[in-house]
Amino acid sequence: MSVVTSVLNRRRFVLAATGSAVGMLAAPSILRAAGEINLYSSRHYDTDEALYANFTKETGIAINRIEAKADQLIERMKAEGANSPADVFISVDAGRIERANTENLLQPIQSDVLSSRIPAYLRHSDGSWFGFSKRARVLVIAKDRMDPKDAPSYEALASEAMKGKVLIRSSSNIYNQSLMGSIIAAHGADEAAKWATGMVANFARSPKGGDRDQIKAVAVGEGDVGVVNSYYLGKMMKSSKDDQRQAADKVTLVFPNQADRGTHVNISGGGVARHAKNKDGAVKFLEYLASDQAQEYFAAGNVEYPVVKGVPLASPLDTFGEFKEDTLDAQKFASLNGQGVQIMDKAGWK
Numbered sequence: 568m569s570v571v572t573s574v575l576n577r578r579r580f581v582l583a584a585t586g587s588a589v590g591m592l593a594a595p596s597i598l599r600a601a602g603e604i605n606l607y608s609s610r611h612y613d614t615d616e617a618l619y620a621n622f623t624k625e626t627g628i629a630i631n632r633i634e635a636k637a638d639q640l641i642e643r644m645k646a647e648g649a650n651s652p653a654d655v656f657i658s659v660d661a662g663r664i665e666r667a668n669t670e671n672l673l674q675p676i677q678s679d680v681l682s683s684r685i686p687a688y689l690r691h692s693d694g695s696w697f698g699f700s701k702r703a704r705v706l707v708i709a710k711d712r713m714d715p716k717d718a719p720s721y722e723a724l725a726s727e728a729m730k731g732k733v734l735i736r737s738s739s740n741i742y743n744q745s746l747m748g749s750i751i752a753a754h755g756a757d758e759a760a761k762w763a764t765g766m767v768a769n770f771a772r773s774p775k776g777g778d779r780d781q782i783k784a785v786a787v788g789e790g791d792v793g794v795v796n797s798y799y800l801g802k803m804m805k806s807s808k809d810d811q812r813q814a815a816d817k818v819t820l821v822f823p824n825q826a827d828r829g830t831h832v833n834i835s836g837g838g839v840a841r842h843a844k845n846k847d848g849a850v851k852f853l854e855y856l857a858s859d860q861a862q863e864y865f866a867a868g869n870v871e872y873p874v875v876k877g878v879p880l881a882s883p884l885d886t887f888g889e890f891k892e893d894t895l896d897a898q899k900f901a902s903l904n905g906q907g908v909q910i911m912d913k914a915g916w917k
């Protein structure tokens with residue numbers, strides 16, 4: 568059986584990471600009481616518990632959580648078709664959320680709350696999905712070996728001077744695919760291909776590990792500059808583990824492209840499922856995620872940037888400083904994701 572029911576929360580179902588589509592179909596059917604919503608989520612942060620608990624406290628609407636990797640949830644929803652019990656789909660990275668949308672698994676909704684609180688570039692134009700938190704794809708440079716002015720941009724990482732210094736995870740990673748989408752949007756496919764080739768030529772090692780591993784590798788001197796999502800550095804800074812804090816302490820955060828288009832930002836977000844049986848509850852939940860309270864949780868719990876202006880930043884986000892972000896439409900770089908993969912493949916980006 569590929570389903571584990573949490574002993575802490577009988578409403579929470581976690582699919583094993585290795586679960587096949589067939590295994591997932593064998594999952595027990597999810598019973599729904601009146602006023603409940605079924606949330607299919609690939610967010611994997613324990614700090615989200617407070618979000619769900621507070622929503623239920625405020626609205627009386629209980630949440631049944633079905634948690635798995637995004638691609639597993641997408642496959643599951645496709646297989647369930649019109650019988651899908653999903654009311655809300657939540658994931659990370661606009662590329663993935665748009666993938667669910669192009670598979671016809673989401674439905675457009677109208678919400679004045681969402682369209683007024685969430686900037687247009689962080690949501691789908693027809694209301695199919697919305698970003699609820701932001702993450703910047705930043706540079707982490709070795710404090711003692713590199714100066715911030717030596718790494719001013721993503722483009723600079725592909726220059727001759729960076730040979731053997733660059734650390735970044737694999738091209739199969741969606742964060743890199745979306746970054747690549749933003750490079751294509753900025754420069755066109757030909758220049759983007761040159762950039763990818765330049766990056767590969769400068770790799771300190773064959774891409775491996777997650778974003779935290781790139782930070783650790785800079786800390787131990789395997790390379791001098793890493794490309795990572797901002798919240799990983801923030802979470803290492805406030806980690807209870809000595810080695811994580813020590814590694815984070817050896818790097819300096821640099822927001823790239825401050826002199827031109829700004830730093831690439833991505834979202835975590837989601838939308839109402841195509842076959843939602845409790846659409847009202849689903850919309851209420853999405854509107855709750857855009858509330859000041861929920862926005863503060865994203866910042867305080869997972870070190871993600873709120874999408875709503877004026878929401879205070881908890882530590883250590885507030886220490887990162889102001890930065891100019893690339894306000895390229897998330898829908899745009901998400902749609903260039905596939906082309907990004909092809910370019911990285913061709914460049915030999917493992």
Ligand SMILES: [Fe+2]
Nearest residue numbers: 659778796799
């Ligand atoms: Fe992540």
